[in-house]
Amino acid sequence: MEYRILENIPLTDSVFRMVLEGDTSKITRPGQFVNVSVPGYFLRRPISVCDWDDTTLTLIYKVVGDGTEAMSRMQPGDEVDLLTGLGNGFDVTVEAKHPLVVGGGVGVPPLYRLTKELLKAGKRPTVMLGFNTVDEVFYAKEFDALGVGMIVVTSGYVTDRLPSGYDYVYACGPLPMLRALADRIGTAAGQFSFEERMGCGFGACMGCSCQTKSGDKRISKRICKEGPVFKTEEILWETCR
Amino acid sequence: MGNMSIDMRVVLSGWELDNPVIPASGVYGYGCEYLDYYDPNILGTFSFKGTTKEPRFGNSTPRIAECRAGMINSVGLQNPGVDKVVSEELPRLKTFFHKPVIANISGFSVEEYVYCAERLTHEKQVGILEVNVSCPNVHCGGMSFGVTPEGAAEVTRAVKAVATKPVYIKLSPNVTDIVAIARACEDAGADGICLINTLLGMRIDVKTRKPIVANTMGGFSGPAIFPVAVRMVYQVAQACKIPVMGCGGVETARDVIEMMMAGATAVQVGTANLTNPYACKEIIDHLPLEMQKLGITKLSEIIGVVK
Ligand SMILES: Cc1cc2nc3c(=O)[nH]c(=O)nc-3n(C[C@H](O)[C@H](O)[C@H](O)COP(=O)(O)OP(=O)(O)OC[C@H]3O[C@@H](n4cnc5c(N)ncnc54)[C@H](O)[C@@H]3O)c2cc1C
Ligand SMILES: Cc1cc2nc3c(=O)[nH]c(=O)nc-3n(C[C@H](O)[C@H](O)[C@H](O)COP(=O)(O)O)c2cc1C
Ligand code: FES
Numbered sequence: 147m148e149y150r151i152l153e154n155i156p157l158t159d160s161v162f163r164m165v166l167e168g169d170t171s172k173i174t175r176p177g178q179f180v181n182v183s184v185p186g187y188f189l190r191r192p193i194s195v196c197d198w199d200d201t202t203l204t205l206i207y208k209v210v211g212d213g214t215e216a217m218s219r220m221q222p223g224d225e226v227d228l229l230t231g232l233g234n235g236f237d238v239t240v241e242a243k244h245p246l247v248v249g250g251g252v253g254v255p256p257l258y259r260l261t262k263e264l265l266k267a268g269k270r271p272t273v274m275l276g277f278n279t280v281d282e283v284f285y286a287k288e289f290d291a292l293g294v295g296m297i298v299v300t301s302g303y304v305t306d307r308l309p310s311g312y313d314y315v316y317a318c319g320p321l322p323m324l325r326a327l328a329d330r331i332g333t334a335a336g337q338f339s340f341e342e343r344m345g346c347g348f349g350a351c352m353g354c355s356c357q358t359k360s361g362d363k364r365i366s367k368r369i370c371k372e373g374p375v376f377k378t379e380e381i382l383w384e385t386c387r
Numbered sequence: 388m389g390n391m392s393i394d395m396r397v398v399l400s401g402w403e404l405d406n407p408v409i410p411a412s413g414v415y416g417y418g419c420e421y422l423d424y425y426d427p428n429i430l431g432t433f434s435f436k437g438t439t440k441e442p443r444f445g446n447s448t449p450r451i452a453e454c455r456a457g458m459i460n461s462v463g464l465q466n467p468g469v470d471k472v473v474s475e476e477l478p479r480l481k482t483f484f485h486k487p488v489i490a491n492i493s494g495f496s497v498e499e500y501v502y503c504a505e506r507l508t509h510e511k512q513v514g515i516l517e518v519n520v521s522c523p524n525v526h527c528g529g530m531s532f533g534v535t536p537e538g539a540a541e542v543t544r545a546v547k548a549v550a551t552k553p554v555y556i557k558l559s560p561n562v563t564d565i566v567a568i569a570r571a572c573e574d575a576g577a578d579g580i581c582l583i584n585t586l587l588g589m590r591i592d593v594k595t596r597k598p599i600v601a602n603t604m605g606g607f608s609g610p611a612i613f614p615v616a617v618r619m620v621y622q623v624a625q626a627c628k629i630p631v632m633g634c635g636g637v638e639t640a641r642d643v644i645e646m647m648m649a650g651a652t653a654v655q656v657g658t659a660n661l662t663n664p665y666a667c668k669e670i671i672d673h674l675p676l677e678m679q680k681l682g683i684t685k686l687s688e689i690i691g692v693v694k
């Protein structure tokens with residue numbers, strides 16, 4: 147489906163925010179993603195939805211290769227073809243009262259809408275954002291404006307600075323961060339969002355499969371369909387790479 | 388409209404399809420994934436995910452690598468196993484798809500092919516058994532059944548011996564003489580040929596100096612392979628009497644027509660569905676228009692017109 151670019155601006159040297167206008171009716175949960183068709187590139191690029199309303203959606207993406215570089219050169223007014231409403235997204239209806247929300251780098255964007263939804267659900271989230279350097283920080287002000295407790299880490303590991311007093315953990319970021327976080331939080335429950343190279347993004351090709359567990363049983367799931375968000379108790383860390 | 392006089396029907400071994408457009412095996416699962424996009428009953432039919440005797444998780448990820456005009460996959464035949472396909476997938480499919488399907492089967496030994504064929508051939512929902520002979524034969528040092536006329540013929544004979552439905556052999560293009568292999572299948576009793584499967588390919592991440600897919604190599608598909616597919620369909624259609632299903636790189640209604648002119652009775656669409664989930668719907672919608680432009684009223688009349 148076609149979307150019109152309203153804005154496409156740099157937030158840092160390599161991270162951009164793109165606001166698009168179009169049908170957002172299929173987007174139902176924070177942590178879902180869209181699959182962006184980039185002219186000149188064969189496969190679509192999966193990008194998390196940072197926020198949305200009835201007529202617009204916001205993406206925040208980092209230029210890491212040719213496809214995202216081409217996205218960064220798109221102009222307001224350009225039309226982009228997106229598949230929307232992909233993936234399961236985060237569930238905010240869990241018991242927790244004081245969830246900890248942890249983001250690393252371009253894992254941060256989907257946590258923005260997540261934090262809004264947690265607040266709306268009457269929870270008191272604490273947000274931890276990790277970036278490699280001060281220059282790479284984005285959206286700290288926007289999170290702050292939501293009125294949540296905030297920790298921004300720009301050197302060292304987020305896992306060395308974890309606060310106490312949380313009863314649930316939501317996380318999105320690079321795999322090493324997720325793994326370290328899982329080690330630190332021990333048995334605390336939570337939901338982590340994962341990435342994988344995708345052929346379709348809507349469950350048809352089995353390109354993105356991962357193994358999960360349910361008790362003693364191993365269950366194959368698709369990161370694009372049953373994921374990208376998985377509950378901590380179902381994650382099989384030894385199979386993540 | 389003028390479409391009233393347009394006839395898109397084709398016949399595969401006595402089975403009449405409303406149109407020749409068939410999503411290929413491995414890009415359409417067992418049918419449900421496209422329900423969000425359109426009603427699959429508009430299709431000629433579809434070929435379901437390659438099914439094996441045992442459940443398979445498939446290869447390690449990454450399984451996908453982008454290419455300039457296509458992609459590489461090394462999914463590794465992930466599927467729930469034929470027993471579950473019969474007990475769960477087919478009953479679910481029945482609730483929303485009202486045509487017979489093509490049952491794509493794979494095996495790592497002749498016995499495994501036969502097992503799958505026996506389990507599926509008596510299912511009412513199965514219209515054709517499509518035998519993917521690109522798999523490595525575990526009893527033959529992992530060499531694919533489909534790379535020699537003898538190997539392909541052996542699987543064909545074994546499946547034919549238990550099949551009550553038409554048997555189509557799906558050939559690998561990674562061979563030196565596709566005609567010899569197709570003829571061997573025909574001689575062994577195949578009711579039809581489907582080709583082509585993916586071309587063996589590889590991509591390297593030049594930054595990390597490592598192959599992109601975990602399995603090092605994978606199957607290359609997409610628009611880049613269309614000319615190879617047209618050529619092989621043409622060669623096989625010229626050499627064999629049994630019908631050919633053409634597959635490989637098809638993206639548009641015009642591609643479907645070209646593939647049929649090369650000799651295909653029906654046309655499978657694979658990768659195009661992954662980048663555009665509406666691909667088959669768009670092809671079926673555009674076919675009448677494209678036919679009109681080319682002065683074709685009966686699609687089946689163009690099958691193999693190129694001599
Ligand atoms: C569910 C999901 C959500 C994501 N959300 C965001 C986001 O909000 N912001 C953001 O900046 N990035 C996000 N990513 C990562 C983003 O998809 C990649 O950075 C992007 O595809 C790279 O494209 P490229 O052409 O620039 O890189 P190239 O390396 O040239 O891409 C080559 C191929 O590899 C794929 N690829 C490369 N890196 C990744 C990756 N990390 N994950 C999946 N596929 C990859 C590309 O899609 C393409 O098919 C997300 C990934 C997933 C799976
Ligand atoms: C992700 C993926 C999975 C596939 N799985 C199967 C399979 O299980 N069995 C099979 O016979 N072919 C399989 N194929 C091959 C396709 O059915 C088709 O023959 C090939 O991709 C060429 O057509 P295309 O260029 O239109 O994709 C697969 C292809 C892709 C891209
Ligand atoms: S990317 Fe195709 S099934 Fe997930």
